[in-house]
Amino acid sequence: MVDSVEVKEMPPEQNSKAVVIGEHIVEIVSDSGEGAQKCGQSFAAISAKMGNGVWTVEIIPAEIQPPARSRAGASGIRIRIGSKKITNTGNEADLVVALNEQVPYGRIDQKAYHEGTIMLIENKWRTDDSEYIRNQYSDALVDFKNRGYKVLEIPMEEECLKIVKNARKGKNMWVLGMLVFIYSRSIEKGEAQIRNIFRKKSDAIINSNIQLFHSGYDWAQENLDFQFDIPVIESDEELVVMSGNEALAMGVLASGMEVCSMYPITPATSASHLLAEIFSKSGGLIHQAEDEIAAIGFAIGASYAGKTAVTITSGPGIALKTEFLGLATMAEIPLVVIDVQRGGPSTGLPTKVEQGDLLAVLYGQPGAVPKIILAAATIEECFHFVILARKLAEAFRTPVYVLSDTNLATGQQPFPRPKIKKDWFAPPIDQSPWKEDVKPYQWDEKTGLSKRPIPGQAGGQHTVTGLAHNRNSQVSYIPEENQESSELRSRKFASFQKTLNPPIINGKEKGDLLIVGWGSTLGAIEEAVGLAQKEGIQVSSIHLRFMSPFQPGLDDIFKNFKQVMTIEINYSDNKDNPQFTSSSRRYSQLAWVLRARTLVDVDCYSNVEGQPLSPNRILGVIKNKLGIK
Template sequence: MAIKLQTVGSEKSSEATADSARVRRTRDHSVEIVSDSGEGAQKCGQIFGAVSAKMGNGVWTVEIIPAEVEPPPRSIAGASGIRIRLGDGPVTNWGDETDLVVAFNEQVLLGRHRLDALAKGATILLEDQWATHPDDGVRAQWEAAMEELEAAGYRIVPVPMEEICLTRVENARRGKNMLALGMLTWIFDRDVDRVKEQIAHAFRTKPQAIIDKNHELLDLGVEWASANLDFRVDVPTMDDPGDLVVMNGNEAVALGAVASGMELAAMYPITPATSVSHHLGEVFERFGGIVHQAEDEIAAAGVAIGASYSGKCAFTITSGPGLALKTEFLGLAVMTEMPLVLVDVQRGGPSTGLPTKVEQSDLMAALFGQPGDAPKIVLAPATIEECFHSMITARRLAEIFRTVVIVLTDANLATGVAPFLRPTPDPAWQSGPPDQSAVPADGRPYDWDARTGLSDRFIPGRPGGMHTVTGLAHDERSKVAYDSASNQRASAMRSRKLAAFQSTLQPPRINGADSGDLLIVGWGSTRGAIEEAVERCRGEGLSVSSLHLTFLSPLEPGLTEIFRRFRKVMTVEINYSDAPDAPFTTAENRRRGQLSWLLRATTLVDVDCWTRVLGEPLRPGAIARAIREHLPGGSA
């Protein structure tokens, strides 16, 4: 029959031929799958997101991971799952509240509700077995949760997930995720064959019988949804998205390392960085690479430095606690001017902190964590595509400038999935063979150029290049030197390299007008949310712009001049800062966001900050509210 499509925004209504289901056409839609740990909600969302991207939608996913490895089942704080945001164009962040939820029990759903993660009027497909559970306590929890959820105005659709899954598998916990995937496949009109191909890829290391069983469960989900649901969602696809790849940030880091020509990754498992080594483990050996799992974080740094000493730059992978443990070896790499790439997938701190939650926690530690003056290059990719290319850039900079390069990603990028144009490999991404030519008779291992601080690196085995490598203060000959002049000169040369590198950088691009009332400055994975918020506010006529920094040491040039063109400058970050009106807090003792602190020191501009440490990515709506409050004349 002919039905009218529900529309949003300024789009006009249209007619379509379909079954009796209402079809909502929208440019943007979010869905969450939430469950107890171990029920496969994330796998469901990863497959759904990958298929949607391959079919031409913009996609961004964010995994919802509890802090505990396996929290108690049916716990409000133990929700495990994933959000997938779809768009008819590129999607750069997870958005605000979600429009549709598939929940495997009411308690994890309640947790998401209390975090204000659900949109007003959201539709919820909810496992209904708990309503008639034999345990009186479980039924009481169900009734209390239903009262709270129904009062919030959600549309709750009961789904007999357990009952359906038990027709195919003995343990429904092992099947609900594929049943949910089938329901989403029908709701969003995904190509079933493509979904089955993605399932086969996701379970490629499993026996065929397991893949077949997952296909059966998918079909059951499609069948149940088509027979019982009265709504569908149409997010138009891009006409020609190009030749895309779909991956998460950790996979992009791994493939970027391969493309860069680095041949050794030394690491010790740590959340949320470990899966970089998993991805490398599948492909690295084919390209001559080695993944070395060391006995601890300190040893991993030492192995990578030793490998770099042999002639080709190596890298190590970690998160905040591991960065702290690697501190002494990073100082050694700086002092010996040994090329080294370190990937820090940031998480909540301090100490063990929030192992599975996002935070931009390590900027200050990356910059100043070593004793003495230890200059190094620090860069922060803002997208999953940049995670790939940042590894190529990091390797080149480490070798050209004989220094440590730290790549700061975070848990948002690490586990998020998004499509981007397939990179075309370029031989220039890789370094040539190590120089084994004879060293000139007057050559010195630290023969610094007075202008740039650069010097030729002596690879072991070069005729005439024998010298002692030391972490002690040394002169141009690498001889231990405690005299004042040698130490002053060596320190100046190590620092000079960063100034020389900064001279090659361009000022950052401004998103919006070149001057105005408020400039928002961000770094890392917050770019998409910041720019979406700025676009909303500019659409309201507000005078706000933004810029995003990739290089944090050295900073990109021209910042002071740019900042002076705005009445107010404010950073937006996922790290802690004191509220200006907090008890005992003054303008002098206020602890500020890490980038704000850095920019105030380097530009002498009064850079304000708005930061949050909620354990989740920033939402565009929250940033937009902060912009309105912090505009000159606002309520902040």
């Protein structure tokens, strides 16, 4: 039996005075459909709007409606809030709001909580009609107490029912009110947030949600004797806050592309939702195709006849698009391909994070298919890389891939508001007459570059083909011509690499260990490396944004470190298992490529647990690699 008195011992200060903390990690977990994510996103947005550093990660079950009150059904969100910039999901949570006592187990399985984590649990289950549930509830509370969590039972349902008939709708806003009190957030910003998220709903709905919000706030103020504050370090910089998928959508608009051809797939689809909304007002259109193959075919057709188009997908979609991706490279049709990676292979872990598509994107097609691959490491980069990708696609007459992942896709992060530039937007297509003596593939001998004739350009008539072809786009089976055209297509990417700078080293240029990362692990790796450096460990890191071609200078950087390893979220064989030998061990994806590229014995740490990597975990990997206890 747990009583609420217990928590009274916990607060270190009087309830009138909030305890100042540098950062906290909050989780809200519930059954699917209870609005935990909306609550958490709002809480994050309010905090970001107050100027706090924020990082959110959604906790998503794979099914839309998994069984209620089950571990597997844990749905919700984690929000890490700090006074300073937050760059990753962090370690264990400090405070958890649970709408039933079973869903926290899904997170306990993932070691998401620590001794002392404050757990605020819906108490309606204590008096449930079912004896089974009542017992489950009291057993769990005893267990939580034994695990060292500070448990407090909250009458959420009871309080909500004073305002609404169905507490399931609106309880999340009551929780939001409670959290706004606990973390000394602005009530005005909270109200404004509610008005914004329900802007398409009736006034009655808005008002009832605001009432619930106030009820949660007032209840917490009267009944909780602890409160935190996470003060903000003032900054003049104008910030925006959004998810990675929203950033991708806005990047598409900012790039001036006008056609996004897609097929629904988790976790990429929500990018198209926002895009559909803003495209309709800005001269672009979403085409929801009949399948992944048709989606890219349509995008290629649109690109061929007009402005560069984009297709947005995830791993299984990339697999289906493979043949068209080869065609776009062969026929040199500009195209932007956004891959929001999820767990694989096959259907895998649709709602969980993995950086598992690098090799598929890099090597997926038969034959020589050189390409440009960009990997966004932050939500801000999700925005800017789409704009960059469109330009590169046109300049190099090629598909350009932008890799994101589930962490970035559903996370929220503030970043400096981009200053819009006119040259981001694609100009109108060239419809002037084609110069008579210029061939459709007038490859520059040195760079491999050529200009494409667009339908409508008089005199530029030719038939593009996926068959081997010569400068006139005529099918050619002449041995030398295929050799030459293949090489010229490859030269474009060597030319592109010459425009890149070497990656920036985080830390000293020499040391015992260099960590190489890519994608959404940036913040966690740099935080861990920072912690290690403070302990005197000679470790540095680099984070790659260009996966193909790589930025130059990797060999020179690697030379100055005794050991090099990648840290990634994808599969590798554990080298400590005796079954794996040096000749059979499979490396993580970037490690494979770096080993081949640099001939350095690059090691790796990776896993496919479907979770973001925490700084503590990475710190452990660093110490383990260097034999430090």
